[in-house]
Amino acid sequence: MTSAADGDPGSDPRTADPDYDRHGGFPNFQPAQPGPGFGRFLAAMRRVQDLAVSADPDAATWDRAAELAEELAGLLEPFEAAEGVGPANRVPSLPGAGSLLMPPYRVRKFEPDEVVLEVAFSRFSVGGNYAVHGGVLPLLFDSVFGMVIHAAGRPISRTAFLHVDYRRVTPIDTTLTARGWVRETDGRKAFVNAELLDPEGNLLAEANGLMIRLLAGQP
Template identity: 80%
Template structure:
């Protein structure tokens, strides 16, 4: 990864983005994420009796009461700042791990679960643009381009995306032109079958742009 300041001396003034640094919240945060991911799966698949739902609601409300007073600003809490954890510690993202991160692009492994199902045990079509958009951001960072936002994102669905199996996401800059970076990404299974592919435009922010 090259230093984006070399291309854009105004890099730090763009958009007011927090200067994200890796977080070390301790092992309890990893345990919390694992339990929450399982809770998400169960929230869309469990079918207990009314008494159990009431008890579950009590426990969740207790958790909200425990964590509520500690709510922090963006870039302060550990979510999305722990690279060693699935999804970098963000419950918003499917649990991915980065396996390649350099000027040629990025590669991730990801495994979707019951929480991501849209129907018939296939990953919801709306989840894949989220994964691709995040991949585009990683590509911009890995290739040393300045802070950018998505101009457009187009997804083609080639095959059903399954849950509970490891998949691979790859992303790279296809072409760069001034403030514009045209980015491609693809999702493949273990047999290299193309499940979905995306192309998009990432536009470098001007000073002060949010």
């Protein structure tokens, strides 16, 4: 095995691996520029998600909300596109890279030795007693692992396993810090770590996992 510090992590991985962009048959998605309306749309949708799990209006208001949601779905349905065509998850300047699947994180550091995000969970992610649902954190950590692999210059990889240890309750409406790094590598294998910290530096949860580089043709 080698440590994450071995080699030259700052070099272009395509120099050593001309097929870097084609491992596993993944397309090389490019950033999207959908215009300011998309950012406004995402912000409104995130608020709707929060309200969908917290609002308690009368029956008539639910009926009206359903009508508006159905109208919105009808507006967008003709434009449904394939992965990598729509802007979701392809706008790095927006929280969560423009994906409603992800909590609204922002990348603060993206280097070969470490990836650092700021993230704040909201009411939509509550599991109970105003704490973030435990199942949401593996989603965050898995995304951090993918960023770590990319920042370290390793080819497209899939998660072989992901283990999470919960140390404290994760709060909502609080700016948290997520960190991830490659611990060591062994051929196609990259062993990765991540942690989630509160503003005082307390450890809320930590994760370790194995990312395996895909072979040609692997989905």
